Amino acid sequence: MAGNHQQLLQLTYIRFVILFCQCCAVAFALLYLRVDLNPWATGLALLLLGLLNLITYARLHSSWPVTQPEFFTQLLADAIIYGFILYQSGGGTNPFIFMLLIPLIITVMTLNNRYIWMMAITVTAIYGSLLVYYVPVVTALSEHQHSLTSLFNFHMLGMWLNFILTVIVITYFIVRINRALQRQQQSLIEEREAKVHHQQVLALGTMAAGTAHELGTPLSTMSVILHEMRTDSTLSDEHREDIDTLQQQVQTCADKLQHMARSVAEEKDSEKTSLATELLDEIIEQWNITRPDVTYSVSIQEDLPPDLRNTTALRQAILNLLNNAADACPKNIEISLRWEPTAIWLTIRDYGAGLSVEQTNTLGQPFISTKGKGLGIGLFLTSTTLAHYDGDVKLYAAQGKGTITEVRLSRRSVHG
Structure with missing residues (x-):
């Protein structure tokens, strides 16, 4: 029409x-x-x-x-x-x-x-x-x-x-x-x-909800069995330490599932507006806790930073990109933040193996991973989340070695 x-x-x-x-x-x-x-x-x-x-x-x-x-x-x-x-x-x-x-x-x-x-x-x-x-x-x-x-x-x-x-x-x-x-x-x-993109996201969300529900029962069973094994007086100290480690891992998995469900429920209420620098500091602080082995440098534009919507989904999307860079090479990751009148740019540069032409053409598609152990959904969900905030992500092969990840966020979407 x-x-x-x-x-x-x-x-x-x-x-x-x-x-x-x-x-x-x-x-x-x-x-x-x-x-x-x-x-x-x-x-x-x-x-x-x-x-x-x-x-x-x-x-x-x-x-x-x-x-x-x-x-x-x-x-x-x-x-x-x-x-x-x-x-x-x-x-x-x-x-x-x-x-x-x-x-x-x-x-x-x-x-x-x-x-x-x-x-x-x-x-x-x-x-x-x-x-x-x-x-x-x-x-x-x-x-x-x-x-x-x-x-x-x-x-x-x-x-x-x-x-x-x-x-x-x-x-x-x-x-x-x-x-x-x-x-x-x-x-x-x-x-x-x-439409296809949204259907894929819905399918992933449905599978994630079902998987989270199904994992609850085996995790509870493992926690009970480990607790009973811990009370066995015949175990050596070394075995008790192993059981303690397993209990911690099981509890971490259970906490992650609860946090995921709670984050989705509280996503709307937890949305706030922060300075772009404050959002990046918050993400990097969380990243340091989960990836203490990484070394990095941060470069930020010196004038007054713009406001940005601070949501759990956006923080997780950027955190996924930082984790991808750390998986490629945890040393000497370069992070830069700059802004223009219409857009905010976040650039992540790693010194890993880099990307081939074939990998570049398939990035962002579901269930296609550049890592042998990856599920191929991290970058797909990240792209979907950034598109919701009128943004996008692009990956380039860096000169010499490594990958450059460039995130663009529109300043028009600050207030939703």
């Missing part, structure tokens, strides 16, 4: 050009050639075309979608009005007879086969009728003398001008329509990709 709206708008521009050229041609024929042309009938047809164009332009400002039947009706009205103008000015002998091709070509470019055949039959019938029925254009010899050669030259000049006009109008329209169709096609592709 949006494409038909744009095409109808372009049609109003074409009508204006044709209306201007026809007015000039009628004035030239009446004032210079002194042809026997009925100005009232021709002027009425041109006035009707102008009124139709004004009504159409006003209609485009309404919220109603432009359907294919409506667009075809507009083109059909053009063909009929063009036929009436030609009828009053020589019919098939008029050099501007090729105006009838304009509605047909627009129909071919924009509408389906049914409307194409209907328009083809209509313009063919109008053209055939104009070869037989028309008002002849006769030169008033008593006032202005023209030889047959001069009249023929004027006719050829008119055909040449009409050909140039038709080429310009059709070329302009086709270029604009093709661009509109390409934008519409790209929009449909993006919508389909977004």
Whole structure:
């Protein structure tokens, strides 16, 4: 529907050009050639075309979608009005007879086969009728003398001008329509990709919820068994330490599951606005706890930092990217934060093995991992989260060695 709206708008521009050229041609024929042309009938047809164009332009400002039947009706009205103008000015002998091709070509470019055949039959019938029925254009010899050669030259000049006009109008329209169709096609592709993306996220969320529920029972069972084993008096101190370690690991897994469920439940209430530097400090502090083996350096722009939405999802998304860099190489990770009037940029540079061309092309797709032990969902979920905040993430192969991860967050989405 949006494409038909744009095409109808372009049609109003074409009508204006044709209306201007026809007015000039009628004035030239009446004032210079002194042809026997009925100005009232021709002027009425041109006035009707102008009124139709004004009504159409006003209609485009309404919220109603432009359907294919409506667009075809507009083109059909053009063909009929063009036929009436030609009828009053020589019919098939008029050099501007090729105006009838304009509605047909627009129909071919924009509408389906049914409307194409209907328009083809209509313009063919109008053209055939104009070869037989028309008002002849006769030169008033008593006032202005023209030889047959001069009249023929004027006719050829008119055909040449009409050909140039038709080429310009059709070329302009086709270029604009093709661009509109390409934008519409790209929009449909993006919508389909977004729909598939959301379905994949929903599937992952459903699997995660089911997995979390299923893990609760075996973790509780393991905790009870480990507690009973811990009370066995025959165990050595070394075995007791091993059991204590296992109990800690089981408790950590249980805490993680509870934290995940609690974070989802409290996500809306916990959302706040923080300075971008404060958000980064909070994420790095959490990262240091879970990855104490990493070494890194932080570079931050020195002027006043902008505000940013501080949510659990956003913090986890950036934390995933930091963990990816640490997995690649935990040493000498470079983190930089900078901002512009419209965007905030976070860059993470590691010195790991880097990415191949094949890996770069598949990054962000679910269940495709660059790590042998990875599940292939971390970067996918991170990209989805950043897109929710009007942002994105891109990965580049760094010069020499390593990977550069670039995160862009829009400052327009600060307040949701």
